[in-house]
Amino acid sequence: MRIDIGDLSTVVLCSVPPAQANYLQRIGRAGRRDGNALNLTVANARPHDLYFFSNPKEMITGRVEPPGVFLNASAVLERQFTAFCFDRWVESGISETALPMRLGHVLNNLEPADRRKFPHNLLYFIETHRTELLDRFIELFSDSLTEDSRDHLTRFVREEESGPGSLRYRIVEELHNLKKERHSLQNKVKLLRDRIRRKEEDPAKGKNYETELDELKREKSALQKLVSLINGRDTLNFLTDEGLIPNYAFPEAGVQLRSIIYRKKQKRQEGEGGYNTWVYEYERPAASAIAELAPANHFYAGGRKVRVDQVDMNVSQVETWRICNNCSHSELIGLEPEKSSCPNCGSMLWSDEGQKRSMVRLRQVFATTSDRESRIGDDSDEREPSFYEKQLLLDFNQEHVTDAYRLDSDDVAFGFEFLSKATFREINFGEKGEFAEKVTFAGVELPRKAFGLCRHCGKVQDHNGRIKHGLTCTSRDQESDRNLIDCVYLYRDFSSEAIRILLPVTTFTGSERKHHSFLAALQLGLKRKFEGSVDHLRITDHEEPVPETSYRKKYLVLFDTVPGGTGYLKQLMRSEQPMMEVFQLALDALKACPCNEDPEKDGCYQCLYAYKNSTRMTEISRDTAMELLSSLLRQKERLVKTDTLKNVKVNVLFDSELEARFIEALRRFRGPELDVALTKEVVNGKPGYFLKIGGMAYRV
Ligand SMILES: [Zn+2]
Ligand SMILES: [Zn+2]
Ligand SMILES: [Zn+2]
Structure with a gap:
């Protein structure tokens, strides 16, 4: 918030x-x-x-970790370089009017492309000074730029690359999108103006004449204000918000909320509408907007509480995706011929109709609220904050697995691999709740409520039987639900670097504790390794189905939230050593933690608890983490290079895990009339158990 x-x-x-x-x-x-x-x-x-x-x-009085800038992250690099070009351009002695302050002028300049007008003047400057600009920038950061970063920059500015991702394309594209949006708003204003005129000229004034007319005028006024808002925006602020020049707050493109507030006038002048309107603009990072700005959610800003009631369909399209039931692969439909089974895991259910879903990438949403309703505290039917069913799906191509190591062991399946490019797709499946269609994606079966929108105007549907449309919606007068998309999910995605770590745990063990303890220990180790805050590195769970079995391999995926990656993870994977160092540092910290002296404590905030995910707090155990880390570190000499973790067999592990689980179940078994005793004993020359149940005794 x-x-x-x-x-x-x-x-x-x-x-x-x-x-x-x-x-x-x-x-x-x-x-x-x-x-x-x-x-x-x-x-x-x-x-x-x-x-x-x-x-x-x-x-x-705690220490605050200073934030850092990661120049080798492609997203950061591109912005810094674009800003550098701007600076050199201004330095070259441009005229006062070369860079318009207000965005309205820039949009008017877009076509036809005139070299004397912004942005074409800047692009022309870059084009004609390309080599010099590149050389000077690279020299400025000669000691910190990697070879890959230099190559990336060269591609970014190269003449023949005016395709997506190039400097020229990105600047022109963002401006064109906004121009398109302004155009569509202007068209709607025109449409409303016509309707208002026709209504006023109509001699047969209906029963609701006044109300309807006021509504039209209110909408027209709000849309006009939105056009002014676009035209009046500061040019450099726009470029910052769109991530074209440095934006430290969030490297991933953000989502805009346009909040329209209206208030009925007490007294009205002749010929005026009955409402006052105000518009406000807010931007949220995509990572939080996927929930905060979800349809029907409430947003708090400027002393007001508003409700997201429309998704801007001019800038977002409804896309059709296929999401695998079994693995975390998904594909946008229409780019390639459809496959009959999942190209990643082979699941035959891939081609099932149920796996085909509508998704929208949020770019901009609207909230139209009356002044009274928007006042925080005035609302009598205070709603609980919304919680959503979300999943973060990891997708990657085997060719991007560049370095992989595994433990050459019969007992423990463990390894880690570097993914030079991994796509993280986060999907919001709608509000949590029991009463919804149950669907399985990536091995997780859940009720997924989804969102309902008008296909044309993007008005949020409340599923209460009444269909809602914007005043300018083309399907406003058709009482047909064919215009609605009942089931749409929201998504965002970004590509970055990642390290996938195969855990010596399977889904069969139900061993949440091992999983979460290891996760916390990994974060502890990373913090020690980088000696500071590594907030841009996150960890997520990931599962991979094992072909022809019903069990799944469990991974932790350490990923870089800065799109393109900051190079931190690559650094960790230059050999197998740095990762083992991370584990060692974590183990050392756990062993040295003062909480060891208190027999009541199995971890504290100085060690693992600082990395907890609050809801899983109880699952974190210092001793479990120490046990896991020690066992891995004991075998570190057996770490060998391999092609991919996909081929690491977990059968052995499965056997021993199942056995462990069986023993655990026996240990816990206690009946009221049954006396159960389980003691360790050597069985057939191997460590085993002596089990006594009532009058019977077994050796296990
Ligand atoms: Zn699959
Ligand atoms: Zn509509
Ligand atoms: Zn501790």
Whole structure:
């Protein structure tokens, strides 16, 4: 949630923030006027809060990790270079009017392409100074730019590359998209103007004449204001928001919310509409917008609460995708001939109609709210915040597996591999809830409610029997639900670098504890390894079906959230050593943690708990992590290079895991009339168990 508030003297936080940096940022809103502030933090009854309740100084005086810039990340590099070109261009002595302040002028300049007008003047400058610009930029960062980065930049500015991804294309494309949008808004204004005129000229004024006319005028006024908003935008701000020049907040392109607020006039002048309207613009990073700006969700900003009620279909298309039931592969339909089975895992259900789904990539949404309703607190039917069913699906091509290592062991299936390009596709399947169609994607069967939209105008449908349309929707007067898409999912995706780690755990073991403990330990090790904040590196779970079996290999995927990757993960995979170092550092930190001295504790915030995902807190165990890490490190000499982890067999592992689970089940088995005892014993010369159930005894 983004709150835009001015001077405050007091801040009350309803929960303990995740880290010191968040804490400082939040309390820093108070006391800006005179340096005095009262800051209260409420500690809830959850482990994270309670920990800091007992050690408040750790939060208040804790070290804040400085953020870094990753020049070798392709997305960052492109922006820095574009900004560098801008600077050199301005330096070359351009005229006052060469770079219009307001976006309206820039859009008017787009066609026909005139070398004297922006952006064509800038593009012409870059074209004619290409080599010089490249050389000077590369020289500026000669000690930090890798060979790959230099190649990337060269491709980015090369003349013949005016295709997607090139500098020229990206600038022109973004501006054209906006021009298209402005055009469509202007058309709607025209349409409304005609309808208003026809209505006013119509002698037969209907019963709802006044209301309908006011509604049309209100809509027209809002759309006109949106056009002015576009025209009045600062040119450089636009380029920043679109990620064409440096934007540190979020490297992935953001999603816009346009909030329209209207209020009925108390007194109206002759010939005027009955409403006042205001429009506001907000931008959210795609990663949070997929939930925060989802259809029908509420958004809080500027002291108002608004509801997302329309998806802009001028800038988003409804796409048809096929999502595999078994693995995490998905494909946009229409690019290649359809396949009868999943090209990744071979699942025959791939071609099933049920796996074919409509998806929309959010770019821009609208919220139209009355002034009264938008006032926070005025709302009587306060809704609970929405929670969504989301999945992050990893997709990659085997050719992008560049380095892979596995343990040459019969007992433990373990390894890690570098993916130079992996696509992460996050899908929002709609609000959580029991009453929805159950669908299986990537091995997960869930009720997926999805969203409902008008195909043409993007108005959000509430499934309450009443169909909603925008006033300018072409299908407004047709009472047909054929115009609606009942079942649409939202998605976002980005490509980056990743390391896939095969865990010595299978889905059969149900061993959530091992999985989560290892995950936390990995984060601890990474933090030690990079000696600082590595917030741009995230970890997600990933499963891979094993052909001709019903079990799945469990992976952790360490990925770079900066599109294109920052080079951090590549650095970790230059041999098998750095990753083993990460594990060793994690193990050392766990062994040295003061919580070892307290027999009650199996981890604390100084070691693993700092990396918990709050809902899974109970699953994290320091001892389990230590056991896992020690066993892997003991065998580190047996780490060998391999082609891909896909071929690492887990059968052996499966046997021993199943056995372990069987023993565990026996151990837990206790009947009221049955006396069960399980003790370790040597059986047939191997370690085994002696099991006694009632009057019977077995050797296992
Ligand atoms: Zn598949
Ligand atoms: Zn419609
Ligand atoms: Zn600890």
